Amino acid sequence: MVGKPYDEMYSGATSVRAPYRRYAEWLSDQPAERLAQKRAEADALFHRVGITFAVYGQEEGAERLIPFDIVPRVLPLEEWIRLETGLKQRVRALNAFIHDIYHDQQILKAGVIPAEQVLCNSQYRPEMQGVDVPGGIYAHIAGIDIVRDDAGEFRVLEDNLRVPSGVSYMLENRKMMMRLFPELFSEHSIAPVDHYPDVLLDNLRSVAPTGVADPTVVLLTAGAHNSAYFEHAFLAQQMGIELVEGQDLFVRDEAVFMRTTQGPQRVDVIYRRIDDDFLDPLVFRPDSMLGIPGLLAAYRAGRVTIANAIGTGVADDKSIYPYVPEMIKFYLGQSPIIGNVHTWMLRKPDDQAYVLTHLEELVVKEVHGAGGYGMLIGPAASKAEIERFRKQILATPERYIAQPTLALSTCPTFADSRLAPRHIDLRPFVLSGRDVSIVPGGLTRVALTEGSLVVNSSQGGGTKDTWVLES
């Protein structure tokens, strides 16, 4: 059954863990009114700066805020170094896997992963077979979701290798904390994060097609109505690159150009923030208005780099996730530094038999689900829901996996003006290009409802600033 969650700040009723000690002292000195006033100030600032996400079908200018909690999540340096090493290892293996899958498929030949698991996966893109991409890198930007279990161990909950988002909140949360509580930053030695856009741009430039000396990089967005539009505009601005929509680009003679006030201009690297399906209406969804006809041909000809590459979804699928530790051994000859969460694959008869008799204590996830949708949380579900899932599992077992209900670690969080423990996770952003690098920390997401384990912003989750203490 579910153990007592690990609290990030307190190791007992009154004893504060070492990394939080100074913060806890400071916090106990703060009058409640000051904190309340600072929280209101943060909300007003986020609105003013427009750090919001668009809500479909609402009046223009009525975007919503992602709730920001003023209590930071703190990681001591030694924990971070371990995480960093483990994350780099994992992303190296994932990139090696995607390259292998679209070339010799050695891992399938070796029987480490059943071939049909990969080749029959809807995220596998046969169009990418035999295509060489610069540096052999597919997942240039990876968001790896990390949780801490009741034993205090970090585990990977999910890999996001398609268009992971949230990094703008990591950066804006830090700016907000420095503005609200500058005194905390002189009292702590907190690793900076604001060089992320520079590192990202440097990586994107490093994967330009060979022979391009001064590559033009653009960020491709679905437009101002997309829920993550703020982040797209923010990153483009921070990197000093053009924020383009599909209509701004066109392909001529297998090269990509953008329409500018000075005529067509060649584009070398596209940091795309739209899904594979919408990239090229000639190849993928013909009804896509967001894409660029002919893009895939230019890409296959090596005339443009797309980041992340097309077809990375085959590696972050929940049905492939259980094999990532095997990949690390297969490609790197190392044992994984950060483990997975135990996962039952319902297409396996033994796993299925176990899961069906333990549904009320497990979490069942749809293989292709995302954003916390299509999920059964056994301990919180009604009998009817459990029965509904049982039927679905029996009908299409290959569409589901199950995991133990994790006691995600908690961190004190403001709820109704009082501090209370709320469950959190962590999404560090791993950048691959010239090298593999991570800006210290990541985005901490917090489930604001008491007892809730769902941290997704689309379902009422909030965010926190994440500190890596350098000393």
Add this chain to the structure above:
Amino acid sequence: MLSRTADHLYWMSRYIERAESLARLVDAHYRMSLLPHSGATLSESLRATMTALHMSDAYAAKHEAVEPRAVFEFVSLDRDYGGSILSCLRAARENARAVRGSLTSELWVTLNSTWLDARSLAARRSANADIGQFVEWVKERSHLTRGVTIGTMLRDEAFHFTRIGTFLERADSTARILTAHQTDLMPGADAGTVPDPYQWSVLLRALSAFEVYRRVYRDVITPFKVAQLLILRDDMPRSLLRCCKEVYSNLKSVSNEQSAETLRRAGEMHAMLHFSRMEEVTAQGVPQFLEQFLARLRDLGDRIAYDFLVPPAEA
């Protein structure tokens, strides 16, 4: 830069400028409404102004009589009417949001805050809301936006397209306000009937030219000099000459392979105003002159859209 980005910047600045022009017009008429015995002149001036700005039909669809209070509310705060100050502020903000990455953070925050505050002002306003205060605030926000634009933006294409939008809109607005008052500017108005001092104050205040006039001419107000100030003075920020000069010089900085003819026409407009004498304009007839000017301005706007921006057919 991207054509679509240039297009949004151009419209962003046009809408902010339009909001300011409307605020000035409302402000001038509002002040007039506070003076005794202004009734008939005020209604006449409002009617002429709404005609010149093509607002009459939209207004008539909602209101029966041209009643100052209702006109002020309609022009300032009507949510449904796309030409109201509130709608202009929203359009400016939406255009800015579409290209917020190309703006400085300061400029974006200024435009975003303006819209957020305008929206809550409009929602909160009581029946006796102070329109005078609202339009004063709109002018201040426009001044602030312009100041932030000039003070923070790199002098690149983005800046030039922003400025082109500002000055095309301003030229359009000045020409329309003059059109609304054209009967007072007719030749002979000088010698014949005594010009209505209310009318003059509205016209000059709407163009921020009341104090300027006194400073430049140190004389009583005459139609001839008013027209000269607002059409041909190079040092008057809202005159037609000044606006055309700015459009031309900004256009020159962004010219591309296909824009030669557009630049030539902008230069021609500038030269025409630069070398004209007021006597010639009066001889041609001020109304005819303004009508022709507005047509050429429209042509220039269309050509700019075609050469640089997103042509209407594609948009």
